[in-house]
Every structure is written in structure tokens, then in C-alpha cells.
Amino acid sequence: MSERPSLDTTAWTREHAHGIERTDDNTAPIIYPPAEKTDPDNHIWDTWLLRTPGGEIAEVNGYRVIVALSAPNDLLPGKRHDVATHRFYYSTDGRQWTPGGRVFGDTDPLGSRQWAGSAIYDPSTGAVSLYYTAAGSRGEDELSYTQRLAVAHGGSLVVDEDDGVSFEGPWTHDTLARPDGEWYEREEQSRGMIYTFRDPWYFEDPETGEAYVLFEGNTPVPEGSEACDGDPVQQEFNGSVGIARAAHDEPTACELLPPLIDGVCVNQELERPHVVYRDGTYYLFIASHKHTFAPGLDGYDALYGFAADALFGEYEPLNGSGLVLTNPANAPFQAYSWLAYGHRDEILVTSFFNYYDYDRPSLDDVGLFPEPEQFRRFGGTLAPTVRLGVDGHETWIRGTLDHGHLPTRDEELPETIDERIGRLRGGHDRDRGGYGH
Structure with a gap:
């Protein structure tokens, strides 16, 4: 078993992960290409909603905004991370998204390219802070x-009746945090396949009002450690969910704290951590890949989650293993980079449409296809939104919505097939596994 790196850190154990299994409750239906892509000129993938500091989805003069990683659509999809930059899209109905261009315009953010993060809008001032990964x-x-x-601050969101929505500067870009080498592995310490210190997610604890930034990191495991029963190969799989103390009035304030969760001996990448708070429970979600699980474990490209009664835990894996939502076995890479958010009595999950018409066991095989086939099989747009039911530490798929349908705050969603059947039968049993729209 893994050594706990901190008294404040919950371990996602191999015992938990051995319980990962596809079921009707956690397996999404097959995704088919949409009639139109969100952006006809660019690939888009990791996506996040503009939120208020308190975590609500921001609505500005009737508009809501998403930010996404993007790359020109004439670039081979496998090369997109090498040039990733932030673009934004806006909508009045949460269904049709208008491309707004680059978030930072012609100005240069930190890094040679920019990866995922989060975006916060202050309704009282109109100011925007965008947290991101400088790669x-x-x-x-x-x-x-x-x-x-990294964090970009000083910008604002402007809504014009004729010109739509735009971000305006001047932006100031600052480094928010670097790994400390004690709680979070530095690049030179890394022994694993992938090094991570990224995906900053701003979160204000509704129970305390304190501000934090969650992120993905790796837990240092020194050579010769007793972690993973001394197995040096398993020790290379050391992903963690990090957290830093932030401040409401100072975007650059950041104090590293011990990780919330570590996956030492289990998984190398606990990507895009974020929290949904519901009825006194903190639901912490991550995305991860099949190939980043340690030897001896069979996981999937999937959304995983944990629940606790307080932000600092102790967390329990949802559904016993942590698995919340995955792709079907015959389309194992059809979606990725899931992001969950609360809507009324359920949780909605958005993601991007990844590789479809593709059932090989590894994404490495994509490169074996001719380039036209690599383009054809890559979605590069918003995936259908998945509806999750939640009851304590259990979750299940209730249904799906259309590609890129991110409902507005007051939007009522249609009843699922199982809800309809239950109503017609005169009962009100919890619906499970219904994919009805």
C-alpha cells in the first residue's frame, strides 16, 4: 500500500481502483458527429464555463461564456497541444455558441502555449481573472x-448590443505557483511517464468563504521508498490533486498546501480537478486516462470522483471505486476532459468530442492512420452533455443532452425515459441508466 504523504491527504488506493468496472450506470451512449461544430475554423477541446467567485455560472446581460483550448483545424489533431491557446464562445440559450476569438487578443500570455484552467467574473466590477497553465x-x-x-488579471467582459461579447484588457500575466519539491514534484524529480503541475481551478468554500486554487500535481516518491511495497515501477504512478490558499482581493496570492488526494501506486494523472458543492457534500471530480493507471490496474478514459463532508476531506471514492462516467467499450476514446457542474437536483457533465469510429486499445494507434483519417476521426468540438443523478456517494447516468447544450440556470430539463415510466406507473423510483432526451 502507498504511504500517505501528509496527514491531510486522502489516498486513492489500489483496493479502490480494483473495483473499476463499466456498468449501465456509468457508461455513456455512443456519440455521433453533430450537424455543425462549435467552431468551424478551430479544434476545441478542454472547456470551462465563466463562473462567479461563488461558483455560479456567470450570466452577463443574458449571455454566458465558455473558454476552450483551441488550435487551427488544419493542424493534425495529435499536434494541437503544441500550439494550444484560449478562445471563447458565448451564448444566450446555452445551445448555440458564437465564436468570440482569442481571449487575450493579440497579447502574449505566459508560456509557449497555454493549457487548461478556469475563469472567474466578478459581477460587482465586471473584472475577469483567468487561471491557466503556462506550458x-x-x-x-x-x-x-x-x-x-498562471493567472491573467486586469481584464473585463464587455457586452455590446451590436457586437456581442468581448474580453478587453489590458491583461497582466503573473506566475501563480511553481512546485515546491516537497508536496509537489518538480520536473527534475519526475520518474514517471508524464510530468504534471497544471489545471488551476479557483474555488471558494461556501462553508467558510475561504478562497483556494485546486490543481493537478505529482506526489514526490523518493527512490528506495517503501511506497507501493517498494515497487519502483508502481512508484512512478504518483498523481495528486493539489490545493493552494488564495485570496479574494489579490489574484496572485497563493500558498501551497498539502494535496487533497494522492493516487500514488494508482494513477499518474489526476487531471482538471474541480469541486461541486451540494447539500453539505463536496464532490471532487477529476479526469484520467486508461494508460495512466499503474501496472495491474484496469481503468478507463473516464470521469472519476470523490466525496467528503469538508473541503479537506477525508474523501471517499464515489461508487466505491471512484468511477463516475466513462465511454463505451466499443468507443473508448469518444470523449474526454469532463467538467461537472450543479444544475437543480442533478449534476451536468460537459466534455469534448474526441476520437470516434475508433475502438483500438490505445490512442497511440491513431498515428498509424493516414492523415485524412486522423482528421476524420477527431471530433474537436463539444460533446453531448451528460446528466448525472446523485445520492450521497452514489452517482448514475440519468440521460444526455445535445452536443454543447449547457442549460441556463432556470432551464427545466425534459424528463428521462425512466422518469416517464415511473410517472406512468404511478411511482417515483430513482431513475437509473435512462438515456432518454
Whole structure:
């Protein structure tokens, strides 16, 4: 078993992960290409909603906004992370999204490219802070994978009756945090397949009012450690969910704290951590891949989750293993980078449409296809939104919505097939596994 790196850290154990299994409750239906893509000129993938500091989805003069990683759609999909930049899209109905362009316009953010993060809008001032991952160094001749948490502040969101929505500067870009080498592995300490210190997610604890930034990291496991029963191969799989103390009135304030969760001996990447708070329970979600699970474990490209009665835990894996939502076995990579948020009495999950018409066991095989086939099989747009039912530490799929349908705050969703059957039978049993729209 893994050694706990901190008294404040919950371990996602191999015993938990051995329980990962596809069921009707956690397996999404097959995704088919939409009639139109969100952005006809760009691939988009990791996506997040503009939120208020308190976590509500921001609605500004009837508009809501999403930010996404993007790359030109004439670029081979497998190369998109090498040039990733932030673009935004806006909508009045949560269904049709208008491309707004680059978030930072012609100005240069930190890093040679920018990866995922979060965006916060202050309704009282109109100010926007965008937290992001600065990957590499601007001007580098050869791409590096150095990562640091960054924040852009000083910008604002402007709504014009004729011109729609825009972000306006001037922006100030600052490094928010770098790994400390004690709680969070530095790049030179890494022994694993992938190094991570990224995906900053701003969160204000509704029970205390304190501000934090969650992120993805790796827990240092020194060579010769007794972690993983001394197995040096398993020790390379050391993903963690990090957290730092932030401040409401100072975007650059950041104090690293011990991780909330570590996956030492289990998984190398606990990506895009974020929290949904419901009825006194903190639901902490991550995304992860099949290939980042340690030897001896069979996981999937999937959304995983944990629940606790307080932000600092102790967390229990949802559904016993942590698995919340995954792709079907015959389309194992059809969606990725899931993001959950609360809507009325359920949780909605958005993601991006990844590789479809593709059932090989590894994404490495994508490169074996001719380039036209690589383009054809990549979705590069918003995936259908999945509806989750939640009861304590259990979750299940209630149904799905259309590609990119992110309901507005007051929007009532249609009843699912199981709800309809229950109503007609005169009962009100909890619906499970219904994919009805």
C-alpha cells in the first residue's frame, strides 16, 4: 500500500481502483458527429464555463461564456497541444455558441502555449481573472514541458448590443505557483511517464468563504521508498490533486498546501480537478486516462470522483471505486476532459468530442492512420452533455443532452425515459441508466 504523504491527504488506493468496472450506470451512449461544430475554423477541446467567485455560472446581460483550448483545424489533431491557446464562445440559450476569438487578443500570455484552467467574473466590477497553465517558455526553440500555474488579471467582459461579447484588457500575466519539491514534484524529480503541475481551478468554500486554487500535481516518491511495497515501477504512478490558499482581493496570492488526494501506486494523472458543492457534500471530480493507471490496474478514459463532508476531506471514492462516467467499450476514446457542474437536483457533465469510429486499445494507434483519417476521426468540438443523478456517494447516468447544450440556470430539463415510466406507473423510483432526451 502507498504511504500517505501528509496527514491531510486522502489516498486513492489500489483496493479502490480494483473495483473499476463499466456498468449501465456509468457508461455513456455512443456519440455521433453533430450537424455543425462549435467552431468551424478551430479544434476545441478542454472547456470551462465563466463562473462567479461563488461558483455560479456567470450570466452577463443574458449571455454566458465558455473558454476552450483551441488550435487551427488544419493542424493534425495529435499536434494541437503544441500550439494550444484560449478562445471563447458565448451564448444566450446555452445551445448555440458564437465564436468570440482569442481571449487575450493579440497579447502574449505566459508560456509557449497555454493549457487548461478556469475563469472567474466578478459581477460587482465586471473584472475577469483567468487561471491557466503556462506550458514551456515563450520564445523557446524546442518545446519543453515545464509547467506552472498562471493567472491573467486586469481584464473585463464587455457586452455590446451590436457586437456581442468581448474580453478587453489590458491583461497582466503573473506566475501563480511553481512546485515546491516537497508536496509537489518538480520536473527534475519526475520518474514517471508524464510530468504534471497544471489545471488551476479557483474555488471558494461556501462553508467558510475561504478562497483556494485546486490543481493537478505529482506526489514526490523518493527512490528506495517503501511506497507501493517498494515497487519502483508502481512508484512512478504518483498523481495528486493539489490545493493552494488564495485570496479574494489579490489574484496572485497563493500558498501551497498539502494535496487533497494522492493516487500514488494508482494513477499518474489526476487531471482538471474541480469541486461541486451540494447539500453539505463536496464532490471532487477529476479526469484520467486508461494508460495512466499503474501496472495491474484496469481503468478507463473516464470521469472519476470523490466525496467528503469538508473541503479537506477525508474523501471517499464515489461508487466505491471512484468511477463516475466513462465511454463505451466499443468507443473508448469518444470523449474526454469532463467538467461537472450543479444544475437543480442533478449534476451536468460537459466534455469534448474526441476520437470516434475508433475502438483500438490505445490512442497511440491513431498515428498509424493516414492523415485524412486522423482528421476524420477527431471530433474537436463539444460533446453531448451528460446528466448525472446523485445520492450521497452514489452517482448514475440519468440521460444526455445535445452536443454543447449547457442549460441556463432556470432551464427545466425534459424528463428521462425512466422518469416517464415511473410517472406512468404511478411511482417515483430513482431513475437509473435512462438515456432518454
